[in-house]
Amino acid sequence: MNPAGIDTSALLTMLGLIAAVWAVVPSTARLSFRLSLNWFDWLVIWAALLIIHGFFFEPVLTTLGFPTFGPWLWGFDKSATQYLLFLLLAAFVYWRSRRTRLTRWNLGLFDDLTTSLLHAGKLEELADLLHRHLASALNLAASKSVRSRLANAIRPLRPGFQVVFRDDGSFSLGEGAPTNWLFRKWFSFREWLADLVGPSQRVQRRAAIILKRLLSSRRLTGHLAIARPYFCMEVMERATRFVEGFQDEFFDALLANEASVFYSELKNNDNFGEGGRRLALPDENRLLRFYCVDVDVAARLRVYRSVGEAVLARIDADEVLEKKLNGRLLTFHDVGKHHDPVYAGIWFFRIMVLEGLHQRVADHLWLHYMPHFASRLIDRAREVRPEDENHEFPTPLGYLLYEVVDTTAVWVRDAEALTKPGDVLTPDQREGNHIHISFEAAKAIGHVIQAILLSPRVPRRLKDELLGVALTTLQALEQHAHLAPLARVMRKHLIEPYGFREQNNYLYILKQCFDEQDHMLRAHLRSFSEELDAAWGVVH
Structure with missing residues (x-):
C-alpha cells in the first residue's frame, strides 16, 4: 500500500x-x-x-x-x-x-524524404540532406565493396530463366525456371542470405533511380552549383555515371550567376606559373585544381563540352548579353570581363589547355571550340559603324575576339618553352615530350582567322590587328629551326583553314590584310608570303 x-x-x-x-x-x-x-x-x-x-x-x-x-x-x-x-x-x-548513414534498410525512407523536399521546393534542406547522404547513395547504386562481392558469390546463378523483382522486395521466377519445390526454396534462401550480406540488385537499382531523379532536376542542380559547388565537385565523377547531363547543368548554372565560385576562381587565376605562359593554380581555386592539376580528369569527364556548350548557349540565346557585348567598351577589358560568361569560358579553356600542353597530354581537349566561339560571336555582332575604325576594340565583343585569337596563339607559342634545339617534332607524335596540343592549336587558329576576316561585321582595323597577333606568333616560330614543322602547319592552315580551300574571297581578304601589316613583320614571313602568293595564283 x-x-x-x-x-x-x-x-x-x-x-x-x-x-x-x-x-x-x-x-x-x-x-x-x-x-x-x-x-x-x-x-x-x-x-x-x-x-x-x-x-x-x-x-x-x-x-x-x-x-x-x-x-x-x-x-x-x-x-x-x-x-x-x-x-x-x-x-x-x-x-x-x-x-x-544511408543503408539499404533506410533507403525507402530516403526516397520518400528526398521526393517530398524536392517537390515542396525546399532545396536548401534537400541540399543539406544530400551533403550527408549522397555519397552513401552513390555507393549503394554502384556497390563494389567486399560485402557486395561476397553477396554476389552467394547469390544463385540464373541460367536459362529470368528473375522478376518487385518494388516490395519480393521476386518470382520467370519462364523456364525449374518447378521443383526444393530448388525454389534453396534459390529463395540464397537470395535472402545474399541480401543480408550486401546490397541486392534491386537495392542498387532503386538507389540508381533515386539518384537519376535527384540529379536530373535542373532546379536542384542549379541550387547546388551556387550554394555547394565544392560538394558537387567531390561527387562529380560518380554522379556523371548516373546522370550524364549533371556536369552540363552544373556549369550552365555557374555561368548564369556572376556571384558563383567559377567567376571568382577565374579572376584569381591570372598569375604565371613555371614555364612559358602556363598559369599558376592557387590552392584556394579548388574547382580549377580539381579539373586541371591532373588534366586527365578534365579529359575523362569531358568538361570542355560542358563549358563550351554552356558558353555557346549563352551567346546564342541571351539577348541581354548580346546588347552588352555590342555596347561601349568602357572598362570591360579591366573590370567587366570578369563578370562575362564568354570571357569566363575562354579563360577556362586557356588554363585547361595550357595545363594539357605542359602535362604532355595527347588529347587536344577540344580546343577547337575556339573557332566556334569566334563564329558565334561574329554572328551576334552589330553592323560596323564608321567610328569603329578609330578604336582598337570598338565593343566588348571585339575584345572577346581578341581573347579568342590570343588564347589560341598562346597554345601555339608555348611550344618554344617546351622544346629545345635538336628536338624532332611531328604533328602525329603522341608520346614522350610531344607538343600535340600546339599542332592542334596551329590548325584551329586558321579557322578562327578565317571567320574574322570573312565577316562584314568586324571592322577592318580589328581584322588587321587580330591577323597581326597570329602572324607575330608565326614569326616567333620561324626563328627556331626545330619548330619548323609547327610553323609549316600554321602557315598551311592560315591559308587553307583545316586543309580546305573554299570557294570564297578569303584568300583575297587575307592577302589584302597581310599586305597592310608592318613591313618588318612581312619581311620575316617570306615563306608565308610565297605560299600565300602560290595559293592565290592557283585560284586565279
Whole structure:
C-alpha cells in the first residue's frame, strides 16, 4: 500500500510536450528523424524510456516483487536520476541524428524524404540532406565493396530463366525456371542470405533511380552549383555515371550567376606559373585544381563540352548579353570581363589547355571550340559603324575576339618553352615530350582567322590587328629551326583553314590584310608570303 500515491505529473508534462512538438513538426522533419535512427537506436531509446518509467512506478514494481535500484550514490536521488536519463537520451538522439548513414534498410525512407523536399521546393534542406547522404547513395547504386562481392558469390546463378523483382522486395521466377519445390526454396534462401550480406540488385537499382531523379532536376542542380559547388565537385565523377547531363547543368548554372565560385576562381587565376605562359593554380581555386592539376580528369569527364556548350548557349540565346557585348567598351577589358560568361569560358579553356600542353597530354581537349566561339560571336555582332575604325576594340565583343585569337596563339607559342634545339617534332607524335596540343592549336587558329576576316561585321582595323597577333606568333616560330614543322602547319592552315580551300574571297581578304601589316613583320614571313602568293595564283 502506498498512501502517498504515485506522482506522474512530471511524466505527463514530458509526454504532453513530446506529443505537442511531434504534432507540429513538418512531415519532412519526421521522415528525417526516422531516417536518422536504426533498430539499435530505437532499442536504446525504448530501454531508456522503460527505465525512466521504472523510476516513476517503483512502488508498483516493488509490490510485484521486482528488485529495487538499491541505495543512491554520489548525492543522486530518484528525481535527479530521471532528469539525467532524459538529458542523456536527448543527447543520444541528437548525436545519432548527426551521424546518420544511408543503408539499404533506410533507403525507402530516403526516397520518400528526398521526393517530398524536392517537390515542396525546399532545396536548401534537400541540399543539406544530400551533403550527408549522397555519397552513401552513390555507393549503394554502384556497390563494389567486399560485402557486395561476397553477396554476389552467394547469390544463385540464373541460367536459362529470368528473375522478376518487385518494388516490395519480393521476386518470382520467370519462364523456364525449374518447378521443383526444393530448388525454389534453396534459390529463395540464397537470395535472402545474399541480401543480408550486401546490397541486392534491386537495392542498387532503386538507389540508381533515386539518384537519376535527384540529379536530373535542373532546379536542384542549379541550387547546388551556387550554394555547394565544392560538394558537387567531390561527387562529380560518380554522379556523371548516373546522370550524364549533371556536369552540363552544373556549369550552365555557374555561368548564369556572376556571384558563383567559377567567376571568382577565374579572376584569381591570372598569375604565371613555371614555364612559358602556363598559369599558376592557387590552392584556394579548388574547382580549377580539381579539373586541371591532373588534366586527365578534365579529359575523362569531358568538361570542355560542358563549358563550351554552356558558353555557346549563352551567346546564342541571351539577348541581354548580346546588347552588352555590342555596347561601349568602357572598362570591360579591366573590370567587366570578369563578370562575362564568354570571357569566363575562354579563360577556362586557356588554363585547361595550357595545363594539357605542359602535362604532355595527347588529347587536344577540344580546343577547337575556339573557332566556334569566334563564329558565334561574329554572328551576334552589330553592323560596323564608321567610328569603329578609330578604336582598337570598338565593343566588348571585339575584345572577346581578341581573347579568342590570343588564347589560341598562346597554345601555339608555348611550344618554344617546351622544346629545345635538336628536338624532332611531328604533328602525329603522341608520346614522350610531344607538343600535340600546339599542332592542334596551329590548325584551329586558321579557322578562327578565317571567320574574322570573312565577316562584314568586324571592322577592318580589328581584322588587321587580330591577323597581326597570329602572324607575330608565326614569326616567333620561324626563328627556331626545330619548330619548323609547327610553323609549316600554321602557315598551311592560315591559308587553307583545316586543309580546305573554299570557294570564297578569303584568300583575297587575307592577302589584302597581310599586305597592310608592318613591313618588318612581312619581311620575316617570306615563306608565308610565297605560299600565300602560290595559293592565290592557283585560284586565279
